[in-house]
Amino acid sequence: MEGHAGQKASLTWAVHIAVAVLVVLWTVPTFGLLVSSLRDKDQLAATGWWTALSASEQTLSARTEGPEAQQKEGDLWIVRGNVFDSGAGQIASWGTSSRAPAAYQPGDTADLGKGESLTVEETGDYVLASAAEMTGSRGQRLFVQSVVPPRFTLDNYRTVIGAEGIGRSFLNTFTVTIPATVIPILVAAFAAYALAWMRFPGRALLIACVVGLLVVPLQLSLIPLLRFHNAIGLGKGYFGIWLAHTGFGLPLAIYLLRNYMAGLPKDIIEGARVDGATDFQIFRKIVLPLSFPALASFAIFQFLWTWNDLLVAKVFLGTGDSQLVMTGRIVELLGSRGGNWEILTAAAFLSIAVPLVVFFAMQKYLVRGLLAGSVK
Amino acid sequence: MGQILYAAATIVVGVFLCVAYFWGSNAVLDRLCPMKGPEAAANVRRANAIRPWLFLGPSILVLSLYLVYPVFNSIWLSLHDSSGQDFVGLGNYVWLFGDAKFLESVRNNLLWLVFVPAMATFFGLVAAALTDRIKWGNAAKSLIFMPMAISFVGAAVIWKFVYDYRGADQEQIGLLNAIVTGLGGDPVAWITVPFWNNFFLMVILVWIQTGFAMVILSAALRGIPEETVEAAILDGANPFQIFWRIKIPQIWGTIAVVWTTITILVLKIFDIVFAMTNGQWGSQVLANMMYDWSFRAGDFGRGSAIAVILMLAVTPIMVWNIRNARKEGQ
Numbered sequence A: 001m002e003g004h005a006g007q008k009a010s011l012t013w014a015v016h017i018a019v020a021v022l023v024v025l026w027t028v029p030t031f032g033l034l035v036s037s038l039r040d041k042d043q044l045a046a047t048g049w050w051t052a053l054s055a056s057e058q059t060l061s062a063r064t065e066g067p068e069a070q071q072k073e074g075d076l077w078i079v080r081g082n083v084f085d086s087g088a089g090q091i092a093s094w095g096t097s098s099r100a101p102a103a104y105q106p107g108d109t110a111d112l113g114k115g116e117s118l119t120v121e122e123t124g125d126y127v128l129a130s131a132a133e134m135t136g137s138r139g140q141r142l143f144v145q146s147v148v149p150p151r152f153t154l155d156n157y158r159t160v161i162g163a164e165g166i167g168r169s170f171l172n173t174f175t176v177t178i179p180a181t182v183i184p185i186l187v188a189a190f191a192a193y194a195l196a197w198m199r200f201p202g203r204a205l206l207i208a209c210v211v212g213l214l215v216v217p218l219q220l221s222l223i224p225l226l227r228f229h230n231a232i233g234l235g236k237g238y239f240g241i242w243l244a245h246t247g248f249g250l251p252l253a254i255y256l257l258r259n260y261m262a263g264l265p266k267d268i269i270e271g272a273r274v275d276g277a278t279d280f281q282i283f284r285k286i287v288l289p290l291s292f293p294a295l296a297s298f299a300i301f302q303f304l305w306t307w308n309d310l311l312v313a314k315v316f317l318g319t320g321d322s323q324l325v326m327t328g329r330i331v332e333l334l335g336s337r338g339g340n341w342e343i344l345t346a347a348a349f350l351s352i353a354v355p356l357v358v359f360f361a362m363q364k365y366l367v368r369g370l371l372a373g374s375v376k
Numbered sequence B: 001m002g003q004i005l006y007a008a009a010t011i012v013v014g015v016f017l018c019v020a021y022f023w024g025s026n027a028v029l030d031r032l033c034p035m036k037g038p039e040a041a042a043n044v045r046r047a048n049a050i051r052p053w054l055f056l057g058p059s060i061l062v063l064s065l066y067l068v069y070p071v072f073n074s075i076w077l078s079l080h081d082s083s084g085q086d087f088v089g090l091g092n093y094v095w096l097f098g099d100a101k102f103l104e105s106v107r108n109n110l111l112w113l114v115f116v117p118a119m120a121t122f123f124g125l126v127a128a129a130l131t132d133r134i135k136w137g138n139a140a141k142s143l144i145f146m147p148m149a150i151s152f153v154g155a156a157v158i159w160k161f162v163y164d165y166r167g168a169d170q171e172q173i174g175l176l177n178a179i180v181t182g183l184g185g186d187p188v189a190w191i192t193v194p195f196w197n198n199f200f201l202m203v204i205l206v207w208i209q210t211g212f213a214m215v216i217l218s219a220a221l222r223g224i225p226e227e228t229v230e231a232a233i234l235d236g237a238n239p240f241q242i243f244w245r246i247k248i249p250q251i252w253g254t255i256a257v258v259w260t261t262i263t264i265l266v267l268k269i270f271d272i273v274f275a276m277t278n279g280q281w282g283s284q285v286l287a288n289m290m291y292d293w294s295f296r297a298g299d300f301g302r303g304s305a306i307a308v309i310l311m312l313a314v315t316p317i318m319v320w321n322i323r324n325a326r327k328e329g330q
Helices: A009-037 A041-046 A155-161 A166-197 A203-213 A219-231 A238-262 A266-274 A279-290 A292-308 A311-316 A326-336 A341-361 A363-373 B002-032 B040-078 B091-098 B100-131 B137-149 B152-162 B175-182 B196-222 B226-234 B239-250 B252-267 B271-276 B286-296 B300-329
Strands: A056-063 A071-073 A076-082 A090-095 A109-113 A116-120 A125-130 A141-148
Touching: A009 A341, A009 B100, A009 B137, A009 B152, A009 B175, A009 B196, A041 A056, A041 A341, A116 A141, A155 A166, A155 A341, A166 A203, A166 A238, A166 A279, A166 A292, A166 A326, A166 A341, A166 B002, A166 B040, A203 A238, A203 B040, A203 B300, A219 A238, A219 A311, A219 B040, A219 B286, A219 B300, A238 A292, A238 A311, A238 A363, A238 B002, A238 B040, A266 A279, A279 A292, A279 B002, A279 B040, A292 A341, A292 A363, A292 B152, A311 A326, A311 B286, A326 A341, A326 B152, A326 B271, A341 A363, A341 B137, A341 B152, A363 B137, A363 B196, B002 B040, B040 B300, B091 B100, B091 B300, B100 B137, B100 B196, B100 B239, B100 B252, B100 B286, B137 B196, B152 B175, B152 B196, B152 B271, B196 B252, B196 B271, B226 B239, B239 B252, B252 B300, B271 B286, B286 B300
Parallel strands: none
Antiparallel strands: A056 A141, A071 A076, A076 A125, A090 A141, A109 A116, A116 A125
């Protein structure tokens, strides 16, 4: 803007660098989540996500196959196999006890006593040999320090969608969100029109009330409404939460739509009135189509808010599988699977993916709504 | 599948009922007060007096039931015991002000109230001022704005991962501890450090709200008349002076709006604390305490009393907003 003479190049560079730093700070946490959710779960637990692209050294504890797999080869009983589940990997060192997990080099043979010996190659192939037939049900314990190539997988997503119930919760969240977005728009549009273009006593007072209700903490509504829903037999369920979200979203909807509608050109509406159009016709044929940008803005707000909401869902919905929304499910996972980052990261990314798509696709309307919606 | 059908059916039925109500009530009104005949003028007047209330009816009903009535009902409940049966006067409030956890919550809420709006507004202002000067500013804005779309719960997971802690003998997979150990320090279990953990939670909200502040302030900065800036340049002001002395004073009103909007959000902050610490290690806040007492302990009296305190805290902002809106309307 002030690209006038005398603007120093060094200052421009400082601006570029400062913005770059801000952008990095603001995106890195989310990026880390995305990268982590795609990593192999053992690697995720062993090294930071920023090392995801380099091969990592990690200690695996494994077992050879049990005695049931032994075969007689010459004088010896032999068990052969590979310590890596996937068959791919490179061993740096190995051992047979947790106190010395790196006692042997690849290719070394460890004497296990009682005539048994174990050899582990760099590729992970091992040979367990015994002079006498092996007994028992479990194989020999062994530890390997392996160099594992980076591995990316969608397994974490498969796990959370299926076994951890995020798939079902995704559906529940949609069930909450769509009606809770559509219904308030309809109800509010008529009210906004009345407050913008109809003349009647008490209009200014009503507008002031709407502005006031914008900031009422919804904490205040939780107990009375839950009691009310229970009293009329609605209890906890989707119908109750749709009504609650409608109520909580209405002040902003009316405020946004009224401000927008009040700014529409007066000539058009007065003209239609002179031509004998009723208010209902003016609303339906002129004001509603012209108000599309404001309707879209509010729809995005309400969608993001209901999708991301935790508190209202916790109070007005049950905790069963058929009603638990994604935010609620993730909070439960934080409690029960606190250390399992492969599950938490994948679940969290699934829950933020839809809002992010909506955000990037409809950013224009979101910005417009924000500018109109903040009380000036 | 049945559930999707249920939701779809609700939308269809709900939309149909809404449209039927508005269309039907208008049609009835038109029938009762026809714009023809001997009484046409009186009828038009009568219809014009009634019609606004047909349009407003559903909204007024829902707002009264879901927002106005609860305010009064909460006040009433806060004066009663846990079951909502017996009147206890100010007993719940007396208990509150003697409760250590409540005083901790008030202190923490005050910390949040100072830190979050200040930092979010500051970073938003810096981001707005800087991104307006470069070509890739819009892309940068988009990325800084992005956390706005992320839920508090999602953000809690993202940041819990950043703050992840493991013993000093293990490799750190949390970014913050990896940086700290990389610089030679010892890893810290950040969210369990009393007092300071509040700030680690606040960072999350600052991260989310900076985009909001940036968008609003950026629009305000662009609305500043060019002449004032040009005059300052002619007078030999440097870019910093132009920004702090010329531009900032002209957008004070917008800064106040951003500040109060974030303040209201901060007062109600619940999800982040609930998901990160659940109020342990000295990080309790009012909204989470209200949830604990109401829906874990089942004490509606105490829960309502905390909610009423929250209401009292937002009341000054509410009055200020209403006054501003009325001034603008005139």
